[in-house]
Amino acid sequence: MSMDPAATAALYASHVLKDGDSFLVANGYGDIEEGSTGMFRDDTRLLSIYRLRLGETVPALLSAAVTEDNVFFLAHLTNRQLPPLGGSEAPQGLVHILRSRFLHDERMYERLAFMNYGNAPLTLPVRIELGADFRDMFEVRGMVRPARGELLSTPHTAGSHTVEFRYRGLDQVMRASVVAFSREAHRVEGRMLEFLFPLVPGEEVELFVEVGSEAGPVPSRATHRTAAAQARRRMRSRGRRGARVRSNGPLFDAWMQRSRADLALLTSELETGPYPYAGIPWFSTPFGRDAVITALQTLWLDPGIARGVLGFLAAHQAQEESSFLDSAPGKIMHETRKGEMAAMKELPFGRYYGGVDTTPLFVMLAGAYARRTGEMAFVDRLWPALRAATGWIERVCDANANGFLDYARGESTGLSNQGWKDSEDSVFHADGKFPPGPIALVEVQGYAYAAFRAMSELAGLRGEIEDAQRWDARANRLRETVEARYWMEDRGFYGIAVDGKGALCEVRASNPGHLLFCGLPDPARAASVAAQLMLPEFHTGWGVRTLALGEARYNPMSYHNGSIWPHDTALCAAGIARYGHRDAAVTLLRSAFESAVNFDMRLPELFCGFPRVQGAPPIAYPVACLPQAWAAGAPFMLLQACLGVEIDGLRGEISVDRPRLPIGIDEVRLLDVALGNDRVDLRFRRIDGRVAMFVDGRGDRVPPVRLRN
Structure with a gap:
């Protein structure tokens, strides 16, 4: 018919x-x-x-x-x-x-x-x-x-x-x-x-x-x-968790509400608390990396997701060595599956640990959660898992000639590439040839740096001064080595990885945007990276490409070599904003919003990296997950990058640094923001070309707010 x-x-x-x-x-x-x-x-x-x-x-x-x-x-x-x-x-x-x-x-x-x-x-x-x-x-x-x-x-x-x-x-x-x-x-x-x-x-x-x-x-x-x-x-109960975003833009609000509803849909209530499953249909299961990044995206508005993610991952931390599972004591889980093939060990994903970045991201999230909430009692319960995770990071770094956190899969059944760009062709040299392992990805060094900094801060809060000083020194050493080994002076950018022979993969990809998110680069180099991420080689008008136009293996229809991933764009925007380039974050938020309008207000896992053509929509990637957790969380990280809001539960204060409103939006309200036992509403309003902020307490106490404009 x-x-x-x-x-x-x-x-x-x-x-x-x-x-x-x-x-x-x-x-x-x-x-x-x-x-x-x-x-x-x-x-x-x-x-x-x-x-x-x-x-x-x-x-x-x-x-x-x-x-x-x-x-x-x-x-x-x-x-x-x-x-x-x-x-x-x-x-x-x-x-x-x-x-x-x-x-x-x-x-x-x-x-x-x-x-x-x-x-x-x-x-x-x-x-x-x-x-x-x-x-x-x-x-x-x-x-x-x-x-x-x-x-x-x-x-x-x-x-x-x-x-x-x-x-x-x-x-x-x-x-x-x-x-x-x-x-x-x-x-x-x-x-x-x-x-x-x-x-x-x-x-x-x-x-x-x-x-x-x-x-x-x-x-x-x-x-x-x-x-x-x-x-x-x-x-409805899941959707009500955390602070709410409202604005004077109905379509912008529809995007925020759709993203919030998608996170509620994907979040399952586990014994350890709420946990966002990665995406439907292929990844409707707990993933480590995806959940940690989703928790980081939403931490400022809803710390409950981070708490649930930390609890689950700590409970499933590796205790033994297994080349089949790519596991080692202290390592944090990459993926878990319950199907017949996993049970029969036809593949290693029953509980698989083949992600080099999940462990430092776990430690990063714990540090960020402590700063956001001030809940040191929860951190104390996590402390054995955090020490074990950091111990694994240290052992791997100590075994690397440069002190980098690297990976090499244990068996052929595992993932060949173990960063977030985990397709087989995502790491290569400038001539397109694949590098020998072990591979040390540039963004993973940023995560490791941030993990050491987090452990230093947490140990100091616990009174463990000697450990705090040791982890701070490790962070500084790693920072110096990354700056020396990954920077491409002639291109004003960081290479994507250092291979097993110590050679730099001199490829411009979006990975250094994550390095900015972690705060590792010096300001001058960060400014160079930020400027290039906003050039047409990277920024298509819809978002940031995973690989710059003109690089070997560039293909806007590929999974990781030229496509646009909203979570990647959001991390780049947060990194760029961290170094003071907030207007670029506003531009990237606008790109993501206009992309979402063309995808029924729902950002997909990824879409093709073709340049924007006036009057034409972005090009879908045929088998992208929709909805997908870190794509649904991306709008909230992008908005935070624009507003410059940081909530410090340890000090009991809120800081706002040079806020910018989204283009076309004259007012944004953050309703029922939690700071300890207090609740507060924050209103940002455009007045005479500047952004003013108003604070409304929801109790007897209005927490202090530091504004830099």
């Missing part, structure tokens, strides 16, 4: 729901059509086919969307021409179908409502096609396994309200998917169920569907409404 362009677009559109360790990706009709769509739990696809048909036809789509709070998927459909079923045929557009769906407690709930707007009775043939392949997420991504487990599906029987699929994996775990209906089907053919609904004019008929790993009561309107109310309350 040929499809019109709108129908084709709907077929390839994707709509996402998530709850806990379950998520669902469907097309614009709400159907699951294999490919990368499906209902997943614990890295396993529990539902691979779920199609709604009216007889033999696909309904016509009127509209489809996920609600602003990310709780409900709603699709409005209508019938195409229906064949006669004992009466006259029904022309197109007489039956309205509302498909309403949500996830709650690892279970999908759906309501299908059918309304006859015609003048005559009709019988509506509703068919639902089902399938469950129980494929591991890595199979869905394209990996081919030499062997799989056994499908043990139970056929649907007449008079039953359920269809059950079962699968015994090679790990001997029995996985099940149970699809339950509020009505019995009139006809069953294999995995196709047909329901015949007589509809008189003006009548609505409902069908409730539930999908989960276990059978439950027969679906009903009551169970559906109860679960829907609970799902909305939970999401």
Whole structure:
């Protein structure tokens, strides 16, 4: 059957729901059509086919969307021409179908409502096609396994309200998917169920569907409404955490609220506290690096995320050496998976430690959390994990001839590149050749420097003066060595890495923007890096490219060699602003905002790095995660870079350094900002070309605010 362009677009559109360790990706009709769509739990696809048909036809789509709070998927459909079923045929557009769906407690709930707007009775043939392949997420991504487990599906029987699929994996775990209906089907053919609904004019008929790993009561309107109310309350509770951003710009506010809603969607409540899962569909699981950066992006507004991330990562810190897992005592986790392939060790990602930067970022976050909140009691509980993490950093640096923090994967199954740009071709020399390992990335040295500085500060606060002095000295030595070995004098920029033979990869990439974020470069060099990041070789008008135009391996359609990652742009902006170039941060915020407008107010994981063309939108990257945690957190880091707000819980004060407002926005309000037990509202307003700030306390005490304008 040929499809019109709108129908084709709907077929390839994707709509996402998530709850806990379950998520669902469907097309614009709400159907699951294999490919990368499906209902997943614990890295396993529990539902691979779920199609709604009216007889033999696909309904016509009127509209489809996920609600602003990310709780409900709603699709409005209508019938195409229906064949006669004992009466006259029904022309197109007489039956309205509302498909309403949500996830709650690892279970999908759906309501299908059918309304006859015609003048005559009709019988509506509703068919639902089902399938469950129980494929591991890595199979869905394209990996081919030499062997799989056994499908043990139970056929649907007449008079039953359920269809059950079962699968015994090679790990001997029995996985099940149970699809339950509020009505019995009139006809069953294999995995196709047909329901015949007589509809008189003006009548609505409902069908409730539930999908989960276990059978439950027969679906009903009551169970559906109860679960829907609970799902909305939970999401509303997550979305209310932390301070809120408001402005005089409705579209800007919509961007901020969408980003906040996406973070609420991606955040799961674990025993250790809230934890933002990395992204849907490929990375809906705890990642170390992604969560730490997301926590850094949102720390000024919501320290609770940072606390949850630190608690979880400390609880899962490596205790032993394993080349397969790339683990060593003290190292912080990169990724964890719960699927069959991880359980069978077909890949190392059950609990994998192959990220060189996660450990120093963990220590950085702990230091930043202590400064933001002043909660030294929590830091005291983390202290053994922080010392172990810093011990790992020191051991690796001591083994490197230059004192750098480097990486080399333990086995071929691990990641070959272990920084945030972890694709195989992301680190290279100026001629495009790949360097020998171990590799010492420039931004990782910045993270290590910041980690030593954080440990020095925290040890001083704990009265451990000798350790504080030792870590401060290590930070200073590392800083001097980085300045000596990575700086390219002729290009006024830092190289991307030093290889295993001590040679510098003389490539201009966005990585030194992270070095600025950590505060390592001297001011003159920082100014040179900041200026170049804003040139057309890097800044496309939509954001900062990961690799400068003209470098070897540059490709604006690649994953890491010329694409734009919003979190990377935000870190660069924060680094540039740290050195006083706040107007550049305003420009980068505007670029990100205008990009988001073209992506339905939601920044994707990445998009292509083509230069901006007047009147044309940014170019999407086909398989980018959407939503993605550190992309959703990027707007908040960009805004902080513009406003220059720092909240110091140790001193009990707020400092604001030369604030700038976003272009086109004349007022920004930060509502319910926490400082210890106090709450405060901050208002920034453009008056006569300057930005004025007003402080409103929410209690008996207004904390001191230092303003530099």
